Amino acid sequence: MNQDITRGGQFLVKETKCENIFTPEDFTEEQMMMRESVKEFVDKELWSNKDRFEKKDYAFTKECMQKAGELGLLGVSVPEEYGGLGMGFVSTMLVCDYISGATGSFSTAFGAHTGIGTMPITLYGNDEQKNKYVPKLASGGWFGAYCLTEPDAGSDANSGKTKAVLSEDGKYYSITGQKMWISNAGFCNLFIVFARIEDDKNITGFIVENDPDNGITLGEEEHKLGIRASSTRQVFFSETKVPVENMLSERGNGFKIAMNALNVGRIKLAAACLDSQRRLITQSVKYANERIQFKTPISTFGAIRTKLAEMATNVYAGEAASYRAAASIEERIKQRIAEGNPQQEAELKGVEEFAIECSILKVAVSEDVQNCADEGIQIFGGMGFSEDTPMESAWRDARISRIYEGTNEINRMLSVGMLIKKAMKGHVDLLGPAMKVVDELMSIPSFDTPDYSELFAEEKEMIDKLKKAFLMVAGSAVQKYGPDLEEHQPLLMAAADMMIEIYMAESVVLRTEKLAKNQGQEKVKEQIAMAQLYLYHAVDIITQKGKEGIASFAEDDEQRIMLMGLRRFTKYTNLPNVNALREIIATKLIDANEYAF
Structure with a gap:
């Protein structure tokens, strides 16, 4: 075991040697092969069909998710015994990175399904729940969604009013309430739902199968600034019966599940903002080399060259920090397993240890992708404002990254608060x-x-x-x-x-x-x-x-x-x-x- 592993937040007080960090240049041969297969999928299925996503083709998003499932991409982090590939945290980040470059619509569907749709069952479910649901989710046979946010419960996630009432015979809970901004709601097969039992201080998680005959109704698709082909609907539960065996983890443990899911979601969101920047830079460079003004390519102009250099610098730094933290988490997970922790606990504690870095990355890289898209529009000039170029859709898609998985303002304050608690x-x-x-x-x-x-x-x-x-x-x-x-x-x-x-x-x-x-x-x-x-x-x-x-x-x-x-x-x-x-x-x-x- 490496005794020199830096704990979360210790980077501020402990010197780190370059030999002790993982970088994208350290990818294994297997990881590089995985990267190429993901890029091939994105180029063939997503990038070449960007217009379909912009036209709100929700069915096409689902179709692409099914294809990703057939390739095993939905189960990268899922243990092999449940139909996944059982790969480490760095490999999971790598797939999340490169699969997210073409369109925010697919990136959101992918992240919602693999992260907050599947992962809570993988990490908190019992054996029966995992055997029943995870193989379907890992293969793309089923899709998952995550019901936490309510009209009066956003950043204050534990203030939700959705109720879960135990039946007289003790066999099921009746869930009643309203959830909003639910990604994948239009085509999902199950929901991870958070509700409050009686007057409990903390909410409780439940696995709820999507059955319209069981008191579940959906609102209309939301019309959004970006991620237009990501299915986003309100979900209404009216005395929806959920078997008691579908409670996720323990009563009152829902807030903990939600917070840990967000920690993982934050670092993966950072990864999901990387390849978009690479592709935007490539498009901007190509255009700058082709666009002639004053009888010369605009790529010769210092102002344009400055923009390109700054865009590249930010994504290069984002890569460095994201994979450094991902490897720290993976190393921590391995260390805990070596110490005898069960896989589930090791993964949870490994990510929780670096929650500060997860928040840092979420803020930094989500703001970099927005700036990159904005400068891309500027380089394209008037054409950048047109739907005929990829810049304006990328700019719109990027905007949500600063809001979900906890707003950047919340994450800024969380990062310092968590550091003080660690101290x-x-x-x-x-x-x-x-x-x-x-x-x-x-x-x-x-x-x-x-x-x-x-x-x-x-x-x-x-x-x-x-x-x-x-x-x-x-x-x-x-x-x-x-x-x-x-x-x-x-x-x-x-x-x-x-x-x-x-x-x-x-x-x-x-x-x-x-x-x-x-x-x-x-x-x-x-x-x-x-x-x-x-x-x-x-x-x-x-x-x-x-x-x-x-x-x-x-x-x-x-x-x-x-x-x-x-x-x-x-x-x-x-x-x-x-x-x-x-x-x-x-x-x-x-x-x-x-x-x-």
């Missing part, structure tokens, strides 16, 4: 490093000229300093407000943005350092440029958010000392030439005529 439990030592930062602020800074002869020496020192900036702001905020910190949402949001940028910047630097050590610096000069460019932006964001945070709770001498510390912790010795970095990246993209990393 209080002793799982992450924040107090010790935070006190060292305070001592450092009181000391005279060194004026020695540092040695930056090794690749990324300055960048890694900068990341270390950024961590100190976060510890300074977050530590002082916790000291000032204690448990009332959660009431100061703007401060939490600023601290979250600092933490997000640290994880993303560190991930991209470590990925590239590992790549350079394996292949040589000259062969990966574009990746080095992307790592340096991403870090440059991260420093800017952390500087801004640090100022916001400090100004919101510190005054007079305390504020002056902290602002002085922030300047010290965000100061470059050698400021990078960002325009030169962008040029290196853009040249590679334009010469390759595609996303080439």
Whole structure:
């Protein structure tokens, strides 16, 4: 067992070696074969039929899901004894990544079915439930949906009013209530439904077969901004009888099921936003090379090259962070199994351990895909606004990513809240490093000229300093407000943005350092440029958010000392030439005529 596994949230206080992270360059031969088969499916069945999804062809979405089931893609993470492929967490992420690039409609149907439709039974169901339902779901013979959200229960998931009443003979529950925004509702065979029994504090989960003769009715298809061929309906339950043996896990355990399902959903949503960016970049590069203005391709214009470089940098960083976290989760699952934990418990605890990173990735990558689509429209100009190009549908599809699996605002605040809870439990030592930062602020800074002869020496020192900036702001905020910190949402949001940028910047630097050590610096000069460019932006964001945070709770001498510390912790010795970095990246993209990393 690897004793050096970093626990969730510890990246802020513990140095990570590049040799100890997993990167997309580390895919096994089996994983690369899986990637190619998924890409072939997407190109053949989805990308070539994008217009059908935009015309709200729900039947076609179901047809494509059935084909994915025949290829085994719906059961990648399902254990082999239940008809799945039984692959690890990284492979599950890989499939989620590459199957989601063509259209948000299919991506949503796939994610809702495999994640929140199937996974709760796989992880919380008893043997009888798993044997009865999971093989059907893994094969695409049946489809699943997840009924949590209600008109008055969105982010506050545990406030749902749907009731479950036990029959007098104790054989079944009658479920009555209204659920909304239910993905796959129009063609699913079963629902994971959350309802409250009597006056229980927490909701309870149930497996409910979709039978219209059992008090289940559907609203009309919702007309949405994007993901137009994703079936989204309200579901009404009127004394729907559910056998007591279809209770999922234990009474009152529904909120825990819902939260753990969201943790997994968040990191998979990040993965589902990656290939869309790759494809958008490739389309943008091709158009920029073909579009002639002022007698030259617009790909020669600096403004266009800047956009392409920034788009590529963000997805490269998103890949680095997503697969780093996925491998951390997989390693944690293996460790728990080696310690004797059952598979179900090991998977649940493995993901729960890295819930902070799951929230970080959900926020960062969902915002990157929206920006990528937006810049893609801009590169296409007037044509980008037309339905004849893939840009406008991608922009609309991307918008939901910042809302579901918990809004980005909720996830920002959750990430900091979870970190503080980990610190209080002793799982992450924040107090010790935070006190060292305070001592450092009181000391005279060194004026020695540092040695930056090794690749990324300055960048890694900068990341270390950024961590100190976060510890300074977050530590002082916790000291000032204690448990009332959660009431100061703007401060939490600023601290979250600092933490997000640290994880993303560190991930991209470590990925590239590992790549350079394996292949040589000259062969990966574009990746080095992307790592340096991403870090440059991260420093800017952390500087801004640090100022916001400090100004919101510190005054007079305390504020002056902290602002002085922030300047010290965000100061470059050698400021990078960002325009030169962008040029290196853009040249590679334009010469390759595609996303080439």
